[in-house]
Amino acid sequence: MMSEKFFTEWFLPGIWITVQVTVYSAALALAVSFLIGTLRTSPLWIVRFASGTYFEIFRGTSALVMMFWMAYAVPSLLGIQFVPMAAGVLALGLTYGAYGSEIVRGALAAVAPAQREAGIALNFTKAQRLRKIELPQAWPEMIPPFNNLLIELLKGTALVSTIAVADMTFAGNLLRLAKGDSAPIYTLLLVIYFVFAFLLTRGMRLLERQANRRMGKTPPEKTGFLSGLRSKSATDAVTGTGGAK
Amino acid sequence: MSADQNLTKDQSNPAVDGKELIRFDKVTKRFGSNVVLDELDFSVNSGKHVTLIGPSGSGKTTILRLLMTLLKPEEGTIRVGGKYLTHEERNGKLVKAGEKHIREVRKNIGMVFQQFNLFPNMSALRNITEAPVSVLGLPKDEAEERARELLDMVGLGDKTDAYPTQLSGGQQQRVAIARALAMRPQVLLLDEVTSALDPELVAGVLDVLRDIAHTTDITMLCVTHEMGFARDISDQVLMFDSGRVIESGTAEKMFNEPEHERTREFLSAVL
Numbered sequence A: 001m002m003s004e005k006f007f008t009e010w011f012l013p014g015i016w017i018t019v020q021v022t023v024y025s026a027a028l029a030l031a032v033s034f035l036i037g038t039l040r041t042s043p044l045w046i047v048r049f050a051s052g053t054y055f056e057i058f059r060g061t062s063a064l065v066m067m068f069w070m071a072y073a074v075p076s077l078l079g080i081q082f083v084p085m086a087a088g089v090l091a092l093g094l095t096y097g098a099y100g101s102e103i104v105r106g107a108l109a110a111v112a113p114a115q116r117e118a119g120i121a122l123n124f125t126k127a128q129r130l131r132k133i134e135l136p137q138a139w140p141e142m143i144p145p146f147n148n149l150l151i152e153l154l155k156g157t158a159l160v161s162t163i164a165v166a167d168m169t170f171a172g173n174l175l176r177l178a179k180g181d182s183a184p185i186y187t188l189l190l191v192i193y194f195v196f197a198f199l200l201t202r203g204m205r206l207l208e209r210q211a212n213r214r215m216g217k218t219p220p221e222k223t224g225f226l227s228g229l230r231s232k233s234a235t236d237a238v239t240g241t242g243g244a245k
Numbered sequence B: 001m002s003a004d005q006n007l008t009k010d011q012s013n014p015a016v017d018g019k020e021l022i023r024f025d026k027v028t029k030r031f032g033s034n035v036v037l038d039e040l041d042f043s044v045n046s047g048k049h050v051t052l053i054g055p056s057g058s059g060k061t062t063i064l065r066l067l068m069t070l071l072k073p074e075e076g077t078i079r080v081g082g083k084y085l086t087h088e089e090r091n092g093k094l095v096k097a098g099e100k101h102i103r104e105v106r107k108n109i110g111m112v113f114q115q116f117n118l119f120p121n122m123s124a125l126r127n128i129t130e131a132p133v134s135v136l137g138l139p140k141d142e143a144e145e146r147a148r149e150l151l152d153m154v155g156l157g158d159k160t161d162a163y164p165t166q167l168s169g170g171q172q173q174r175v176a177i178a179r180a181l182a183m184r185p186q187v188l189l190l191d192e193v194t195s196a197l198d199p200e201l202v203a204g205v206l207d208v209l210r211d212i213a214h215t216t217d218i219t220m221l222c223v224t225h226e227m228g229f230a231r232d233i234s235d236q237v238l239m240f241d242s243g244r245v246i247e248s249g250t251a252e253k254m255f256n257e258p259e260h261e262r263t264r265e266f267l268s269a270v271l
């Protein structure tokens, strides 16, 4: 199906590029999620307004168009030329960070108000309360929705192939153009995305278990082989029954 | 027995007793149109153990929450150790206090909550050490040593590494008491701290509080339905109704010969 030359020069490097774009975008998205999500709980309306505006803008625009904008509009508007991968990472990280901020904001809002009061009674500053009490307690609640978002992001990295970043989807497109026979390569790509998503989910499950342990909760018992794919509903089921089964 | 004991203790601590520590001046607290406290005046002297009693909704919790700065009064002023709590003086005028001023006055006040409110993301030990380390700047090992002493004192010396979810309600509440004491407050606010506990766990928590009342100089402001406990520790009992103090006196007087009709009614209902 593919020549050895194609495999070593395009396909393997493409997989590596996909991994890199995923990691960089996820790191950026995570930072943006916490920053914007925390700002959106600020008592100052102007801060809430500014961060809320960020959220609305990035939620309401297409990640693909944002990527074109970063790659082709920014150079003419601002005179800055990103390397293609940077443009892709920026568009993905800022967009998925906006979605992530909603997760952080929601999880912070779900921390019991009594925890804030206990923090005040011990005379912590606002920043200390956020860092030592509210964010650590909100964190385990964030992991399952972050997992969903991370999988979305992984699949979204295929968009970078449209701005000439040679990821694995880009390599697949090359092969189709060269050989015309597209079924095997695209099937293979689907499988690789699936395997990556599966691995990421397993990793997030480990993180979730560790986070729950840090809250003194006994980790949910190990379930079946494919349980990782339903991470959110699986956790709900386990915690929801309160160990009744 | 209790009244005598308190009397002797008062005389043995002339240095801490007698000075006014808390003062409410014409404090008004409203929730919407519901006036909960109406120009309330009252004061508590340093080292005293004062119990607030009164029917549900009379404003007892509101008073403690105002002191803890979890609520702000609409009118009037509160002073702790002579300093305004939610106001500060600037150019001779009384203005709303900034966060820095509030924290400075608030460091003298500790609170134990009905629902314990331990931090679930920290072990028992860290629940106690976190504030002394990050708020008071105590070295970590010093804070831990003191936390262990406090845990011993509340009978939980073997639970340093347990998380709140692994402790019973009574144990959680005792950790919460240790946590409040670790900040060395001058005033300890206790709002129905045994109400959320199973009956068999109440005594253990009350014993710890009795111990604190009898062996330390901490001023205690306490809301409780445990009248036996109130009798044991109180120097003074304040009867509230509709946000006013309608009667006050020593525990002995209040429980044995209350003057006010409402006090008599209330006590006969709860005793």
Ligand SMILES: Nc1ncnc2c1ncn2[C@@H]1O[C@H](COP(=O)(O)OP(=O)(O)OP(=O)(O)O)[C@@H](O)[C@H]1O
Residues within 6 Å of the ligand: B031, B034, B036, B054, B055, B056, B057, B058, B059, B060, B061, B062, B063
């Ligand atoms: N956050 C709030 N919002 C609106 N109303 C409130 C709030 N907190 C208290 N109140 C009202 O203030 C009044 C006094 O409440 P408070 O909790 O101080 O009473 P309490 O004496 O502690 O009663 P209890 O013995 O039931 O605890 C009540 O009428 C209550 O409904």
Ligand SMILES: [Mg+2]
Residues within 6 Å of the ligand: B060, B061, B062, B192
């Ligand atoms: Mg109350």
